[in-house]
Amino acid sequence: MIAGFSIAALAGLTIGLLITGAIAGVLAGLLGVGGGIVIVPVLIVFAEIFDVPRDVAMLTVVGTSLATIIPTSMSSARAHRRKGSIDTGILRGWVVAIFLGALAGGFASRVFGSDGLTIVFGVVALAVSVNLALPRTMQLAPAPPASAAGRAAIAAPIGFTSALMGIGGGTLSVPVMTMLSVPVHRAVGTASVFGLAIAVPAVVGFVWAGWGVEGRPPGSLGFVNLPAAVVLFSTSVLTAPFGATLAHKLDARKLKLAFAGFLFLSGLRMLWKALA
Numbered sequence: 001m002i003a004g005f006s007i008a009a010l011a012g013l014t015i016g017l018l019i020t021g022a023i024a025g026v027l028a029g030l031l032g033v034g035g036g037i038v039i040v041p042v043l044i045v046f047a048e049i050f051d052v053p054r055d056v057a058m059l060t061v062v063g064t065s066l067a068t069i070i071p072t073s074m075s076s077a078r079a080h081r082r083k084g085s086i087d088t089g090i091l092r093g094w095v096v097a098i099f100l101g102a103l104a105g106g107f108a109s110r111v112f113g114s115d116g117l118t119i120v121f122g123v124v125a126l127a128v129s130v131n132l133a134l135p136r137t138m139q140l141a142p143a144p145p146a147s148a149a150g151r152a153a154i155a156a157p158i159g160f161t162s163a164l165m166g167i168g169g170g171t172l173s174v175p176v177m178t179m180l181s182v183p184v185h186r187a188v189g190t191a192s193v194f195g196l197a198i199a200v201p202a203v204v205g206f207v208w209a210g211w212g213v214e215g216r217p218p219g220s221l222g223f224v225n226l227p228a229a230v231v232l233f234s235t236s237v238l239t240a241p242f243g244a245t246l247a248h249k250l251d252a253r254k255l256k257l258a259f260a261g262f263l264f265l266s267g268l269r270m271l272w273k274a275l276a
């Protein structure tokens with residue numbers, strides 16, 4: 001229990017987290033954007049309601065979001081694998097660099113601090129919202145780079161930035177893969193595995209970065225709040241396969257536009273909070 005808050009307030013928090021996890025799971029499977037892009041803005045609101053100190057709030061939010069991505073990505077990846085939408089060539093070529101980039105991002109979180117992470121999230125959220133709203137994805141190349149150096153130059157920054165934002169790899173890797181002429185369904189399926197490669201090392205970094213820091217919410221391991229993470233992924237793992245199924249049936253254009261609006265407003269709010 002969080003001191004000073006009633007059972008009713010905590011029950012409302014739990015219900016809110018369950019709903020957030022369910023929505024995040026659907027979007028993770030449907031758009032490949034990673035559930036964290038939904039979870040982080042919602043957790044920030046809850047952190048404000050429960051008076052989590054500003055200097056640890058965003059760090060705890062991002063670390064907790066990353067923890068939820070581990071089981072959600074596993075669930076989404078299994079569903080996409082059954083549908084044959086994971087590109088094993090891209091996966092083998094990118095996954096190590098993504099893993100190492102995410103590990104570096106997790107450990108670097110202590111250097112960035114809460115305000116730094118908030119700015120990173122706000123800027124990237126605005127960029128992603130614009131990308132989602134575009135009627136057609138820009139094409140940069142007819143295929144992903146064949147050289148190891150070229151693959152690492154793309155994949156490592158995806159892992160590093162995703163770790164700092166508390167998101168799965170889909171938010172950044174899906175647009176990049178589609179710009180490299182990878183079909184969107186294969187990009188979404190492959191990104192579901194990247195989420196796992198990002199979340200595991202990044203969580204290790206956030207646990208280390210927050211070890212012994214004062215002001216963290218009860219039940220936190222480093223900058224990962226375990227009770228919140230468990231509640232969130234208890235629904236996200238159930239809805240991620242449903243989102244993956246919808247990804248093969250729906251034209252997601254209208255949903256992308258609505259989600260782009262949500263991200264744009266969330267990004268502006270994050271930047272306003274960090275710079276105020």
